[in-house]
Amino acid sequence: MSTSYACQLAEIAQTIFATMLGMELIRCEQQADDGSERLLATVQITGQCCSSIVLGLSESAALEAASAMLQMPASDASAADQRDVAAELVNMIGGNLKSLLPGPCFLSLPTVVAGREVELQVAGGALVDDLTFAFGSGLYRLRRYVQE
Amino acid sequence: MASGFNNIVEAADGNEALKVFKETQISLILTDWNMPNKSGIELTRDIRALGSKVPIYMITTESEKNRVLEAIQAGVNDYLVKPFTQKALQQKLDKHCAAAC
Numbered sequence: 177m178s179t180s181y182a183c184q185l186a187e188i189a190q191t192i193f194a195t196m197l198g199m200e201l202i203r204c205e206q207q208a209d210d211g212s213e214r215l216l217a218t219v220q221i222t223g224q225c226c227s228s229i230v231l232g233l234s235e236s237a238a239l240e241a242a243s244a245m246l247q248m249p250a251s252d253a254s255a256a257d258q259r260d261v262a263a264e265l266v267n268m269i270g271g272n273l274k275s276l277l278p279g280p281c282f283l284s285l286p287t288v289v290a291g292r293e294v295e296l297q298v299a300g301g302a303l304v305d306d307l308t309f310a311f312g313s314g315l316y317r318l319r320r321y322v323q324e
Numbered sequence: 325m326a327s328g329f330n331n332i333v334e335a336a337d338g339n340e341a342l343k344v345f346k347e348t349q350i351s352l353i354l355t356d357w358n359m360p361n362k363s364g365i366e367l368t369r370d371i372r373a374l375g376s377k378v379p380i381y382m383i384t385t386e387s388e389k390n391r392v393l394e395a396i397q398a399g400v401n402d403y404l405v406k407p408f409t410q411k412a413l414q415q416k417l418d419k420h421c422a423a424a425c
Binding site: 270 | 359360384385386387388406407408409
């Protein structure tokens with residue numbers, strides 16, 4: 177049975193969004209698995225504790241986040257800008273979580289998948305933490321899969 | 325850009341950063357640790373191997389003590405852990421400018 181880091185992940189995500197984007201994420205019960213995700217950003221933590229962190233962003237969330245981080249109007253945020261910001265966000269979340277895990281652990285480079293009705297399968301990974309946040313009209317879903 | 329910096333050059337990864345560094349007069353480097361092709365640590369080592377004393381600030385999520393030590397041993401001058409506020413970055417840049425002027 178893998179240890180849940182849901183509380184720590186929530187605090188990490190909310191701190192990152194507040195500090196870097198000026199956005200107060202509200203944790204909500206709703207699971208964003210309704211096909212609303214347009215970007216999936218993932219980073220792998222390897223070593224003593226292997227995890228995959230996946231950040232899913234709805235279309236409006238990707239725009240809001242890119243607009244906030246890059247300090248530009250949402251209408252000016254390109255698809256590449258949105259992917260870059262999603263990658264940076266999951267990189268920060270993974271990096272901050274890594275420092276809490278029993279080490280030594282290593283962080284991969286982030287990978288971003290964009291599209292509609294995209295499914296991501298983490299081979300051999302069990303979904304341990306699954307959190308959804310809202311800000312404005314955007315939904316952010318944060319998952320952690322653990323490879324035993 | 326405040327703190328007296330009027331020309332910002334970006335690089336997509338460590339290799340590009342090293343190329344830009346060799347071709348451009350750079351007064352301060354802000355680098356991530358986790359980059360494709362060449363990490364921030366490798367970039368720092370390469371720049372120091374060229375004999376350069378340019379200030380290098382590492383901006384990273386790598387916050388464990390041994391990682392910070394590794395960066396300093398590689399030649400990093402200062403360290404900023406993500407997430408950080410704009411004010412925190414500004415203070416680092418102001419500190420650099422105060423020391424350089």
